[in-house]
Amino acid sequence: MEKNQETALTQMRNSIQKLGSSTEMHGDPTLMRFLIARSMDPVKAAKMFVQWQQWRAAFVPSGSISESEVPDELEPRKIYLQGLSKDGYPVMIVKACKHYPSKDQLQFKKFVVHLLDKTIASSFKGREIGNEKLIGILDLQQISYKNIDARGLITGFQFLQAYYPERLARCFILDMPQFFVSVWRMVSRFLEKATVEKIVIVTNEDEKRDFIKEIGEEALPEQYGGRAKLVAIQDFILTPSEN
Known part of the structure; x- marks a missing residue:
């Protein structure tokens, strides 16, 4: 040092x-x-x-948010946890087409903490070091206007910025439709410069190749060009040494 x-x-x-x-x-x-x-x-x-x-x-007075506290957010099976990238970062995927704006903002905020904590915990064996990072993939394929949740996106990124500083290694946004561009511009105004610099909007084949290369085919699901199967976050079991 x-x-x-x-x-x-x-x-x-x-x-x-x-x-x-x-x-x-x-x-x-x-x-x-x-x-x-x-x-x-x-x-x-x-x-x-x-x-x-x-x-x-x-x-988070008990140290973690349990699945029983966020049932409505888990039910659509919209978040996936895929193991580690080539550089050792846990890969979390959000399928936006399965998400609808929450009527219970407190439960949604608890859900954000639950998924970030579990994703980070999946990256270490034994004790947490403290510098673990994650990779997020926001999949916008097949989204409709009903799935748009600017407030939810802002909440997620603001939690990352305020309470999980320097946890985000990279965030890839896939298949952004034209009607979402203005939404993203608005969301971006709430993001710090350092956060924006970690976000990659994948728009062409070269960028897609770089995306696959950075994550690695072992962790990336087949539908994104890898060899893995999608694993819903509630189906991903943390081993005792990872808790």
């Missing part, structure tokens, strides 16, 4: 203590994510970290 990173981490820990919180349960890799998200500013990173701790304690 570079000296300036060590200095920033020390300053961040001191700032967190001054804010009345602790880093006892979290190692350098976790703290570095918050520093990177706040351009290596220890004071801003400390504030973000403490806000995350407070949110986590209030919103």
Whole structure:
């Protein structure tokens, strides 16, 4: 680790203590994510970290969101967890044609936490290091106007930005129809520059080849050019060593 990173981490820990919180349960890799998200500013990173701790304690008091808390969101089987990419990132797929705007926003927010936590947990053996990332695939094939949920998309990305900083390695958007372009422009206004830079809208054969290459055929389902089968997130079993 570079000296300036060590200095920033020390300053961040001191700032967190001054804010009345602790880093006892979290190692350098976790703290570095918050520093990177706040351009290596220890004071801003400390504030973000403490806000995350407070949110986590209030919103996920038991440490996780169980399937029984999000039945309506799981029922359509619209989220898939595909194992690890070539670079070791868990691959999560969202089939937008199976999604409809939620009437229960609290359950939807809990669902976002459930799927992000489970996706991240699928990437490590034993203990979490703290710097694990994920790859998201937003499949817009066969969507209709009834599936459009700008609010839901914004919520998902804002949760990633605020509470899962530097967890997103890449997000691929597939088969974006023309009528969705204006929706995406609107959603993009709510995204930080660093998030936008990780999003790839796949529009041609060259980009599709790069997409397949980056993820790898082992994890990618057959319908996307890989060799795997789709696995709904509720059917993906975390082994005891991954919990």
